[in-house]
Amino acid sequence: MFRESDALARVKPSATLAADAKARELKAQGKNVIGLAAGEPDFDTPDNIKEAAIKAIREGKTKYTNVDGIPELKDAIVAKFQRENQLTYKASQVNVSPGGKPVIWNAMISTLNAGDEVVIPTPYWVSYWDIVLLAGGQPVAAPTSVASGFKLDAAGLEAAITPRTRWVFLNSPSNPSGAAYTRAELRALADVLLRHPQVWVLTDDMYEHLVFGDFEFTTILQVEPALYDRTLTMNGVSKAYAMTGWRIGYAAGPEALIKSMAKVMSQTTSNPSSISQWAAVEALNGPQDFIKPNARLFEGRRDLVVSMLNQAQGINCPTPEGAFYVYPSVEALIGKTAPSGKVITSDADFCVELLETEGVAVVLGAAFGLSPHFRISYATSNAVLEDACQRIQRFCANVK
Structure with missing residues:
Protein backbone atom coordinates (compact mmCIF):
# COMPACT_ATOMS: atom_id res chain seq x y z
CA MET A 1 0.00 0.00 0.00
CA THR A 45 11.32 33.14 -27.66
CA PRO A 46 13.38 35.56 -29.81
CA ASP A 47 14.95 34.00 -32.90
CA ASN A 48 18.55 34.78 -31.93
CA ILE A 49 18.09 32.77 -28.73
CA LYS A 50 16.57 29.84 -30.60
CA GLU A 51 19.42 29.93 -33.11
CA ALA A 52 21.97 29.85 -30.28
CA ALA A 53 20.34 26.67 -28.99
CA ILE A 54 20.34 25.08 -32.45
CA LYS A 55 23.99 26.02 -32.88
CA ALA A 56 24.82 24.40 -29.53
CA ILE A 57 23.11 21.19 -30.63
CA ARG A 58 24.97 21.13 -33.94
CA GLU A 59 28.27 21.72 -32.16
CA GLY A 60 27.64 18.77 -29.86
CA LYS A 61 27.19 20.81 -26.68
CA THR A 62 24.78 18.19 -25.42
CA LYS A 63 26.80 16.59 -22.61
CA TYR A 64 26.80 17.01 -18.86
CA THR A 65 28.03 20.41 -17.72
CA ASN A 66 29.27 21.81 -14.43
CA VAL A 67 26.55 20.97 -11.96
CA ASP A 68 25.44 24.57 -11.32
CA GLY A 69 26.13 26.15 -14.70
CA ILE A 70 28.63 26.51 -17.53
CA PRO A 71 31.34 29.17 -17.08
CA GLU A 72 30.06 31.13 -20.08
CA LEU A 73 26.59 31.49 -18.55
CA LYS A 74 27.96 32.40 -15.14
CA ASP A 75 30.07 35.10 -16.78
CA ALA A 76 26.99 36.40 -18.61
CA ILE A 77 25.09 36.54 -15.32
CA VAL A 78 27.95 38.38 -13.62
CA ALA A 79 27.92 40.89 -16.49
CA LYS A 80 24.13 41.26 -16.28
CA PHE A 81 24.18 42.05 -12.56
CA GLN A 82 26.92 44.64 -13.08
CA ARG A 83 25.32 46.20 -16.17
CA GLU A 84 21.73 46.37 -14.98
CA ASN A 85 21.91 46.41 -11.18
CA GLN A 86 25.40 47.76 -10.41
CA LEU A 87 26.05 44.63 -8.33
CA THR A 88 29.49 43.04 -8.39
CA TYR A 89 29.77 39.27 -8.18
CA LYS A 90 32.32 36.64 -9.15
CA ALA A 91 31.42 33.55 -11.13
CA SER A 92 31.98 31.50 -7.97
CA GLN A 93 29.06 33.41 -6.41
CA VAL A 94 26.58 32.39 -9.12
CA ASN A 95 24.18 29.46 -9.20
CA VAL A 96 22.31 28.31 -12.32
CA SER A 97 19.39 25.96 -11.69
CA PRO A 98 16.67 24.36 -13.86
CA GLY A 99 14.17 27.14 -13.06
CA GLY A 100 13.35 29.57 -10.27
CA LYS A 101 11.74 26.98 -7.99
CA PRO A 102 14.94 24.89 -7.83
CA VAL A 103 16.94 28.01 -6.92
CA ILE A 104 14.68 28.53 -3.91
CA TRP A 105 14.64 24.84 -3.02
CA ASN A 106 18.42 24.58 -3.21
CA ALA A 107 18.82 27.62 -0.95
CA MET A 108 16.24 26.48 1.59
CA ILE A 109 17.39 22.87 1.88
CA SER A 110 20.96 24.17 2.24
CA THR A 111 20.16 26.41 5.20
CA LEU A 112 16.99 25.46 7.09
CA ASN A 113 16.76 23.29 10.17
CA ALA A 114 13.64 22.24 12.04
CA GLY A 115 12.11 25.28 13.71
CA ASP A 116 13.80 27.83 11.47
CA GLU A 117 11.34 30.46 10.30
CA VAL A 118 11.00 32.17 6.92
CA VAL A 119 9.04 35.43 6.71
CA ILE A 120 6.89 35.56 3.57
CA PRO A 121 4.77 38.64 2.77
CA THR A 122 1.21 37.80 1.71
CA PRO A 123 0.02 37.48 -0.98
CA TYR A 124 2.93 35.29 -2.07
CA TRP A 125 3.87 33.16 -5.04
CA VAL A 126 2.29 29.78 -4.33
CA SER A 127 5.58 27.86 -4.26
CA TYR A 128 7.33 29.91 -1.56
CA TRP A 129 5.24 28.55 1.31
CA ASP A 130 5.39 24.90 0.32
CA ILE A 131 9.09 24.89 -0.57
CA VAL A 132 9.86 26.15 2.94
CA LEU A 133 7.64 23.44 4.44
CA LEU A 134 9.18 20.75 2.28
CA ALA A 135 12.65 21.87 3.34
CA GLY A 136 11.69 21.47 7.00
CA GLY A 137 11.27 25.15 7.82
CA GLN A 138 8.31 27.09 9.16
CA PRO A 139 6.82 29.78 6.90
CA VAL A 140 5.54 32.88 8.70
CA ALA A 141 2.99 35.10 6.98
CA ALA A 142 3.59 38.85 7.01
CA PRO A 143 0.21 40.20 5.85
CA THR A 144 -0.30 43.08 3.45
CA SER A 145 -3.54 44.51 2.07
CA VAL A 146 -5.11 46.43 -0.79
CA ALA A 147 -4.65 49.59 1.31
CA SER A 148 -0.88 48.99 1.59
CA GLY A 149 -0.58 48.30 -2.12
CA PHE A 150 0.14 44.65 -1.26
CA LYS A 151 3.55 45.74 0.06
CA LEU A 152 5.15 44.90 3.40
CA ASP A 153 6.13 47.89 5.51
CA ALA A 154 8.80 48.22 8.19
CA ALA A 155 6.38 47.67 11.07
CA GLY A 156 4.99 44.52 9.47
CA LEU A 157 8.44 43.11 8.88
CA GLU A 158 9.58 43.92 12.42
CA ALA A 159 6.51 42.21 13.86
CA ALA A 160 7.13 39.04 11.84
CA ILE A 161 10.80 38.58 12.81
CA THR A 162 11.65 36.40 15.81
CA PRO A 163 14.95 34.98 17.10
CA ARG A 164 14.21 31.90 14.96
CA THR A 165 13.85 33.84 11.69
CA ARG A 166 16.40 32.66 9.14
CA TRP A 167 15.13 34.23 5.90
CA VAL A 168 12.85 36.94 4.56
CA PHE A 169 11.47 36.63 1.02
CA LEU A 170 10.97 39.73 -1.11
CA ASN A 171 9.38 39.60 -4.56
CA SER A 172 9.24 42.77 -6.65
CA PRO A 173 7.39 43.08 -8.97
CA SER A 174 5.20 40.52 -7.29
CA ASN A 175 3.49 37.37 -8.38
CA PRO A 176 0.50 37.46 -7.75
CA SER A 177 -0.23 41.15 -7.13
CA GLY A 178 2.14 42.93 -9.53
CA ALA A 179 3.14 45.25 -6.67
CA ALA A 180 6.68 46.63 -6.84
CA TYR A 181 8.72 48.27 -4.10
CA THR A 182 10.12 51.76 -4.51
CA ARG A 183 13.62 52.61 -3.37
CA ALA A 184 12.18 54.36 -0.31
CA GLU A 185 10.07 51.35 0.61
CA LEU A 186 13.08 49.05 0.32
CA ARG A 187 15.10 51.50 2.43
CA ALA A 188 12.60 51.14 5.27
CA LEU A 189 12.77 47.33 5.07
CA ALA A 190 16.57 47.38 4.91
CA ASP A 191 16.71 49.45 8.11
CA VAL A 192 14.77 46.71 9.90
CA LEU A 193 16.99 43.98 8.49
CA LEU A 194 20.13 45.78 9.64
CA ARG A 195 18.85 45.39 13.21
CA HIS A 196 18.56 41.61 12.77
CA PRO A 197 21.90 40.25 11.55
CA GLN A 198 20.73 36.61 11.73
CA VAL A 199 18.15 37.19 8.98
CA TRP A 200 19.03 36.50 5.35
CA VAL A 201 17.18 37.91 2.35
CA LEU A 202 16.00 36.08 -0.76
CA THR A 203 14.99 38.71 -3.29
CA ASP A 204 13.06 37.28 -6.24
CA ASP A 205 13.57 39.74 -9.11
CA MET A 206 12.12 37.49 -11.83
CA TYR A 207 9.84 40.26 -13.17
CA GLU A 208 12.52 42.96 -13.05
CA HIS A 209 12.03 44.11 -16.64
CA LEU A 210 8.24 44.18 -16.53
CA VAL A 211 7.59 47.53 -14.82
CA PHE A 212 5.28 50.22 -16.11
CA GLY A 213 5.11 53.97 -16.55
CA ASP A 214 7.97 55.81 -14.89
CA PHE A 215 8.45 53.17 -12.17
CA GLU A 216 12.15 52.40 -11.67
CA PHE A 217 13.05 48.87 -10.63
CA THR A 218 15.39 48.59 -7.64
CA THR A 219 16.72 45.52 -5.89
CA ILE A 220 17.48 45.69 -2.19
CA LEU A 221 21.29 45.50 -2.45
CA GLN A 222 21.26 48.67 -4.52
CA VAL A 223 19.64 50.36 -1.53
CA GLU A 224 21.70 48.74 1.24
CA PRO A 225 25.05 47.18 0.25
CA ALA A 226 25.65 46.16 3.89
CA LEU A 227 23.22 43.28 3.29
CA TYR A 228 25.49 41.83 0.57
CA ASP A 229 26.86 38.98 2.69
CA ARG A 230 23.38 37.69 3.56
CA THR A 231 21.36 38.26 0.40
CA LEU A 232 20.58 35.83 -2.41
CA THR A 233 19.53 37.78 -5.50
CA MET A 234 17.40 35.57 -7.75
CA ASN A 235 16.39 36.11 -11.37
CA GLY A 236 15.94 34.11 -14.56
CA VAL A 237 15.28 34.21 -18.29
CA SER A 238 11.71 32.90 -18.26
CA LYS A 239 9.69 36.12 -18.14
CA ALA A 240 11.70 38.87 -19.85
CA TYR A 241 12.96 36.55 -22.62
CA ALA A 242 9.80 34.40 -23.01
CA MET A 243 11.76 31.27 -22.10
CA THR A 244 9.51 29.57 -19.54
CA GLY A 245 9.92 26.10 -21.03
CA TRP A 246 13.71 26.38 -21.26
CA ARG A 247 13.90 26.09 -17.44
CA ILE A 248 16.76 28.38 -16.45
CA GLY A 249 16.78 30.27 -13.16
CA TYR A 250 19.82 31.83 -11.56
CA ALA A 251 20.97 33.58 -8.42
CA ALA A 252 24.02 35.25 -6.93
CA GLY A 253 25.03 35.44 -3.31
CA PRO A 254 27.66 34.55 -0.72
CA GLU A 255 30.09 31.95 -2.00
CA ALA A 256 29.52 29.53 0.89
CA LEU A 257 25.79 29.43 0.15
CA ILE A 258 26.38 28.97 -3.58
CA LYS A 259 28.69 26.01 -2.86
CA SER A 260 26.04 24.42 -0.65
CA MET A 261 23.41 24.86 -3.34
CA ALA A 262 25.70 23.15 -5.86
CA LYS A 263 26.12 20.29 -3.39
CA VAL A 264 22.33 19.85 -3.33
CA MET A 265 22.19 19.83 -7.12
CA SER A 266 24.95 17.22 -7.31
CA GLN A 267 22.59 14.75 -5.63
CA THR A 268 19.27 15.91 -7.10
CA THR A 269 18.82 17.59 -10.48
CA SER A 270 22.46 17.71 -11.53
CA ASN A 271 23.04 20.38 -14.21
CA PRO A 272 20.34 22.34 -16.05
CA SER A 273 19.89 21.43 -19.72
CA SER A 274 23.10 22.19 -21.59
CA ILE A 275 21.14 23.48 -24.60
CA SER A 276 19.05 25.81 -22.44
CA GLN A 277 22.20 27.17 -20.83
CA TRP A 278 23.71 28.13 -24.18
CA ALA A 279 20.41 29.75 -25.16
CA ALA A 280 20.48 31.72 -21.90
CA VAL A 281 24.01 32.96 -22.68
CA GLU A 282 22.66 34.49 -25.87
CA ALA A 283 19.62 35.87 -24.06
CA LEU A 284 21.74 37.77 -21.54
CA ASN A 285 24.55 38.81 -23.89
CA GLY A 286 22.52 39.39 -27.06
CA PRO A 287 20.15 42.20 -28.12
CA GLN A 288 17.89 43.53 -25.38
CA ASP A 289 15.88 45.94 -27.52
Missing part, protein backbone atom coordinates in the same frame (compact mmCIF):
# COMPACT_ATOMS: atom_id res chain seq x y z
CA PHE A 2 1.35 3.40 -0.96
CA ARG A 3 2.16 5.73 1.94
CA GLU A 4 3.07 9.36 1.27
CA SER A 5 5.97 10.74 3.27
CA ASP A 6 5.31 13.12 6.14
CA ALA A 7 7.38 15.76 4.34
CA LEU A 8 5.27 15.61 1.19
CA ALA A 9 2.04 15.51 3.18
CA ARG A 10 2.88 18.98 4.50
CA VAL A 11 2.61 20.58 1.05
CA LYS A 12 -0.06 21.14 -1.58
CA PRO A 13 0.13 20.84 -5.37
CA SER A 14 0.65 24.14 -7.18
CA ALA A 15 -2.74 25.87 -7.45
CA THR A 16 -1.67 27.82 -10.52
CA LEU A 17 -0.65 24.67 -12.38
CA ALA A 18 -3.85 22.95 -11.24
CA ALA A 19 -6.04 25.78 -12.54
CA ASP A 20 -4.21 25.83 -15.85
CA ALA A 21 -4.52 22.05 -16.15
CA LYS A 22 -8.27 22.24 -15.46
CA ALA A 23 -8.69 24.85 -18.20
CA ARG A 24 -6.76 22.66 -20.66
CA GLU A 25 -8.86 19.63 -19.71
CA LEU A 26 -12.12 21.49 -20.33
CA LYS A 27 -10.85 22.83 -23.65
CA ALA A 28 -9.94 19.29 -24.69
CA GLN A 29 -13.55 18.33 -23.98
CA GLY A 30 -14.64 20.97 -26.47
CA LYS A 31 -15.79 23.56 -23.96
CA ASN A 32 -15.31 27.27 -24.59
CA VAL A 33 -12.85 28.09 -21.81
CA ILE A 34 -10.50 31.03 -21.43
CA GLY A 35 -7.48 30.16 -19.26
CA LEU A 36 -6.01 33.10 -17.35
CA ALA A 37 -4.12 31.01 -14.80
CA ALA A 38 -0.71 30.32 -16.33
CA GLY A 39 2.06 32.79 -15.56
CA GLU A 40 3.98 32.85 -18.82
CA PRO A 41 4.38 35.40 -21.61
CA ASP A 42 2.49 34.66 -24.80
CA PHE A 43 5.40 35.99 -26.89
CA ASP A 44 7.68 33.55 -28.69
CA PHE A 290 12.67 43.87 -27.52
CA ILE A 291 12.25 43.94 -23.73
CA LYS A 292 10.88 47.47 -23.33
CA PRO A 293 8.39 47.18 -26.23
CA ASN A 294 7.11 43.93 -24.71
CA ALA A 295 6.72 45.67 -21.36
CA ARG A 296 4.70 48.43 -23.03
CA LEU A 297 2.38 45.81 -24.53
CA PHE A 298 1.87 44.31 -21.08
CA GLU A 299 1.19 47.78 -19.68
CA GLY A 300 -1.60 48.29 -22.22
CA ARG A 301 -3.08 44.93 -21.28
CA ARG A 302 -2.88 45.84 -17.60
CA ASP A 303 -4.80 49.06 -18.21
CA LEU A 304 -7.46 47.21 -20.19
CA VAL A 305 -7.98 44.52 -17.55
CA VAL A 306 -7.96 46.90 -14.57
CA SER A 307 -10.50 49.17 -16.26
CA MET A 308 -12.87 46.36 -17.25
CA LEU A 309 -12.66 44.52 -13.92
CA ASN A 310 -13.40 47.69 -11.98
CA GLN A 311 -16.58 47.99 -14.06
CA ALA A 312 -17.70 44.57 -12.81
CA GLN A 313 -20.16 44.64 -9.92
CA GLY A 314 -18.50 43.76 -6.62
CA ILE A 315 -14.89 43.65 -7.86
CA ASN A 316 -12.14 46.01 -6.70
CA CYS A 317 -9.00 45.72 -8.83
CA PRO A 318 -5.92 47.75 -7.79
CA THR A 319 -3.50 48.93 -10.50
CA PRO A 320 -0.16 47.06 -10.22
CA GLU A 321 3.26 48.54 -10.97
CA GLY A 322 4.61 45.54 -12.85
CA ALA A 323 4.63 41.81 -13.79
CA PHE A 324 1.60 40.58 -15.75
CA TYR A 325 -0.94 39.86 -13.04
CA VAL A 326 -3.82 41.59 -11.29
CA TYR A 327 -5.13 40.55 -7.89
CA PRO A 328 -8.69 41.80 -7.53
CA SER A 329 -10.78 41.64 -4.37
CA VAL A 330 -14.18 39.95 -4.39
CA GLU A 331 -14.99 40.84 -0.78
CA ALA A 332 -18.19 42.59 -1.87
CA LEU A 333 -19.46 39.35 -3.45
CA ILE A 334 -19.00 37.11 -0.41
CA GLY A 335 -22.35 35.94 0.95
CA LYS A 336 -24.19 36.60 -2.29
CA THR A 337 -25.72 34.04 -4.63
CA ALA A 338 -24.10 32.94 -7.90
CA PRO A 339 -26.19 32.44 -11.08
CA SER A 340 -26.22 28.69 -10.31
CA GLY A 341 -28.04 29.36 -7.06
CA LYS A 342 -25.04 28.54 -4.89
CA VAL A 343 -23.91 30.98 -2.21
CA ILE A 344 -20.41 32.43 -2.68
CA THR A 345 -18.71 31.90 0.68
CA SER A 346 -15.08 32.28 -0.42
CA ASP A 347 -12.79 33.18 -3.29
CA ALA A 348 -12.64 29.44 -4.04
CA ASP A 349 -16.40 29.44 -4.58
CA PHE A 350 -16.12 32.50 -6.80
CA CYS A 351 -13.48 30.87 -9.01
CA VAL A 352 -15.39 27.59 -9.34
CA GLU A 353 -18.65 29.34 -10.18
CA LEU A 354 -16.94 31.65 -12.68
CA LEU A 355 -15.38 28.67 -14.46
CA GLU A 356 -18.58 26.62 -14.53
CA THR A 357 -20.87 29.51 -15.49
CA GLU A 358 -18.75 31.58 -17.87
CA GLY A 359 -15.78 29.38 -18.72
CA VAL A 360 -13.08 31.67 -17.31
CA ALA A 361 -10.27 29.96 -15.38
CA VAL A 362 -8.51 32.08 -12.74
CA VAL A 363 -6.62 31.21 -9.54
CA LEU A 364 -8.18 31.56 -6.10
CA GLY A 365 -6.58 34.02 -3.70
CA ALA A 366 -6.34 31.47 -0.88
CA ALA A 367 -3.55 29.78 -2.85
CA PHE A 368 -1.50 32.96 -2.45
CA GLY A 369 -2.24 33.39 1.25
CA LEU A 370 -4.64 36.35 1.03
CA SER A 371 -8.41 36.12 0.56
CA PRO A 372 -10.94 36.94 -0.76
CA HIS A 373 -9.09 37.66 -4.00
CA PHE A 374 -8.30 35.98 -7.29
CA ARG A 375 -5.39 36.23 -9.69
CA ILE A 376 -5.56 36.87 -13.41
CA SER A 377 -2.58 36.55 -15.71
CA TYR A 378 -3.02 39.01 -18.57
CA ALA A 379 -0.23 37.46 -20.64
CA THR A 380 -2.51 36.94 -23.62
CA SER A 381 -4.06 38.97 -26.43
CA ASN A 382 -6.30 42.00 -25.97
CA ALA A 383 -9.12 40.18 -27.75
CA VAL A 384 -8.97 37.25 -25.32
CA LEU A 385 -8.74 39.60 -22.34
CA GLU A 386 -11.74 41.64 -23.50
CA ASP A 387 -13.78 38.46 -23.94
CA ALA A 388 -12.75 37.16 -20.51
CA CYS A 389 -13.48 40.44 -18.75
CA GLN A 390 -16.88 40.73 -20.44
CA ARG A 391 -17.68 37.24 -19.15
CA ILE A 392 -16.59 38.24 -15.65
CA GLN A 393 -18.74 41.38 -15.84
CA ARG A 394 -21.71 39.28 -16.94
CA PHE A 395 -21.15 36.76 -14.15
CA CYS A 396 -20.93 39.50 -11.52
CA ALA A 397 -24.00 41.27 -12.87
CA ASN A 398 -25.98 38.04 -12.32
CA VAL A 399 -24.81 37.60 -8.74
CA LYS A 400 -27.71 38.39 -6.39
